[in-house]
Structure formats: C-alpha cells, structure tokens
Amino acid sequence: MKKTNLTKDNRRSGFTLIEMLIAMGLFGVVSAISAGGFIQAFRTQRQTAAMYAANDAVAFAIEQMTREIRTGTNFSIPAVGQIIFKNDSGQDIAYCFDAVNKYLARSSSGDCASAVRLTGTSVRVNSVDYDFAAQAAGFPMRVVIRMSVSPTGDPAIANSSFKLQTTVSPRNL
Template sequence: MTRANAPTNHPQAGFTLIELLVAMTLLGLVLGAAAGGVQLAGRAHERGTAMLAETAAFAVTEDLLRRQIGRGFPLAVGLAREATYVFTGETAQLATPVFGDPAREGAGLHLAVFRVEDSPSGARLVYREHRLLTRPGIQALEPPLRAATLLDGPYRLALGYHDGARWLDRWSAKQDLPHLVRLSLRGLDGKTLWPDIVIRPHSDGDRGCLSAAPLLCRDAPIPP
C-alpha cells in the first residue's frame, strides 16, 4: 500500500519579481540621494573655495593700495604758487609717485598706477608700476616694472577723493592733494562686497623744487 504524497509547507527559496522590483527601486533612490549629496558637497566646496579666493584678492588689493598710496611721495613741479602736484585722480584711474624698493630695483621714483578696466565678467582692477623720470620732464617709462590684475569679476569698482568736505569722483585741485582716497567695491546688483578701502595719502613734501634742482630738495620754501 502506497502512501499519498504529503503536501509540503516549506516556503519557496529566492525572491519574487515584485520583491526584486521594490529592492531595485529602493536601491536607485538611495544611490540617487547619495549622488545628490556628493554633488551638493562638491558645489559647496567650490563656492567656499571661490569665496576664499575672492576674500584673499580683496585683502591683497587693500594691502597694496594702503602701502602705495600711504607712502606716495608728494612730488610737485613748477615754482612757488604755480607749483602743481604730480597726481592723477579719476574715477577709473589713480596715479601717484612712490619711492622704489632699493632691494629690488634700486632707489628712485616710480609711478604707481591703479586703473579700473571693463572685463567680460564686469570690471577688473589693474596695477602697474613704472620707473619715473623727472628730467627734463616728468615721464613714466615703458614697459612697466610690474604689472598685475588685482581684481577681476562681477564688480563695480570706483575710485573717489575727499577734499575735506565731500567725496569727489575726480580730483582737479592740482595744487593740493586729496585728504583721503577711496576704492568702492560693489556687486553688479549694487550690493557691497567689501568695505570701502579708505586711505590717507602721504602729503608732507616740498613743492616747486624740481624746476630749480636736479631732483628733490627740501630747502626751497614756498613764498607766502
């Protein structure tokens, strides 16, 4: 007598098609979230790096402006009341005589020039330093001893000059020097990107001695 086959109660091994689809969907969601997190972290890193680079560029620009304008030499030509300072102050350009670094190119007068130029991204600030001849006339020699782009980006850059009462876009008082010099840094939307850089120029020099001496003199007082 044969026994009938008894039904088995053991579950089937493996996964059903629905379980596989659910697992693959969950895996896709996890991988997508992970990839999005990596991209987000990468973009945050890029933004942080760009911000650090921009901050460093602003700091270098401020340091160079303070050093060059702060130690600018008040060079003047002409005699007595007709003496005028060698200084250019425009919205887009500032030029002032400075002493050269004796350790690099020897003592002597140089012309430090800061110029705002248009760029594809907005504006850039360029620095150039020329050797300056004082005889027979004032002449900045080409090519420049140094040239560098200090800032270049989506900026609005403007130089300004204070006469003791108000800020001016252009300095026209050739027989005097500005009390203060300012560089404003704004975004294309007009928002402040960096606090205004304000510097007091050096201004204790003799006027009117170059016409009567080979170079600078301090024994030619201006008549009243």
C-alpha cells in the first residue's frame, strides 16, 4: 500500500467550499436574470403576433368597406356604428357594428338584423364611427371610418387596443 504524501502544493489545488458556493450563487443569479429576459421576449413576441393577426382581420374588413363605399351612392348614417348606402349594383348595403358581441357586420338588404359577421374571431371591435368629412366647393363628399380594435385570445393583451382611421372618397361616375 502506498502512502500519500500531503505536501503544501497538493493542499492548495482545487476550490474551497466557500469559493464553490459563491460561484454557484453567481451562476444561479445570472441564470435567473437571463431566463427572465427570455420569458419576457417570448411574451412580447406572442403579443406582437396577436396584434398582427388582429390588424390583418380588420384590414380585410376595411378593404371591403372602402371598395364598396368608393362605388356607392345615397349615403346615410342612421345610428352610431351604422352606414347605409346603395352599391354599384343598386343593392342597399349596410355596415353595422354589433356593440354587444363586438364585431362588424355587413348586410346586402340594408337591414342590420340580417347582417353577416365581417370581422374574424381573432379581433374584438370596440367601437366604429362613420362620419361625412366637410366638403369644400368642387370636391366630392368623403366618408371617414374610425375604428378601435383589440386582439382576442391572449389575456396578457386583453386590454390593449389600437385605433384605425381611413377616409374614402366615393366616385361620382
């Protein structure tokens, strides 16, 4: 059996218990901080994706509305969140805001009771307002559409919303 000779050099190699505890503590703190940053980055990415989905859903609705308004005539705003007009085919078109269920709907009979949902379920329409912009002499009438929308599904962004506004100038053919 061989005896181990403990010399001064052999005792100094390695780490002491206190050095190991300090190193592990620092590693834990750095890991916790970086994990928090990654979690926040993933949460922000999810919120951004929900906002983009809501924007896409509303963009489709606004595009359809502006296309029909551009070729329409005989515009009226009978109530808040409603606009009724005749399209280029002579149909009475109504765009209606359902304030209870929070969506935008379209009717080809001019009656909001028979309106079909226009916005998808990925978006909640908080408010819709139609207005006729002031006309200067020699300029055509303009319809202003204002909308406040928020994404649905993610409770982290349930209270965030964004506002859209567009102005449409109907053609006088």
